[in-house]
Amino acid sequence: MVLDTSRAIDLNVTPFHKTDDTPMSLENKKLKEMLTIVWDKNTTLQNHVNKLMQDNEVLLNNPHKRKFGQCAEGCASGSTENLHDHGSLKRPNEGITRVYRRIDDLSDKSMVVKDGYQWRKYGQKVTRDNPSPRAYYKCSFAPSCPVKKKVQRSVDNDHLLVVIYEGEHNHESMEKEPEIQTSSISRLNSPMEMLKYDQVLVEQMANSLRRKPDFIEDLADAISSNILEYELF
DNA sequence: CGTTTTTGACCTGCGC
């Protein structure tokens, strides 16, 4: 869905860009035109996605919700809007951080997320919008440390654990592990972290968008027209 | 035996 722009740019700067009419030059010209078309379509799609995410943000900030944070998983209780909030990047409340962790072993039900801190589980609950239980943890330094976290499998993707941290630790962690931050992009420092972030984000958006029939039609149109144009060359 | 996890009961806030 998302074009690999770095590759596109590499293709666009081939050493064969003389203005003569050699077969290689013609080929290069065609490739450039194709790239322009694909790029335009990609931009259109991304605009569409941005619009959907903005709509989703409006839903998240809907004051009808009981309390912020409770809509952490599967806000799709509304029958008309079936988008989930996993793609949202910013939260209105400070001190609340969402982290996505990938699970490789689906049979592992422990929902243990190693984040460098010690946690004590104090509850577990099955929520209405997600069949997998939500686990509640307090920092083991409580009550001096007020931090809590909630861990639940993503309703969209079994391979993802959604971890919601509330509050800030007032002590040092035992060990630090890299996390996939989605609430604070500034914490994605390395290219590898950015790559992981993109991967997770794309998965979430794809899962959400699959539920939008209009978008599927648009996507199908874009792909089919793209293929036709490609075959014309 | 101390610590952690489990789990049913209870509390709280919100919508109707």
Place this chain on the structure above:
DNA sequence: GCGCAGGTCAAAAACG
């Protein structure tokens, strides 16, 4: 005021 759903408590069980 009632019902619902999420969050928390606390006793019992499990574990090292």
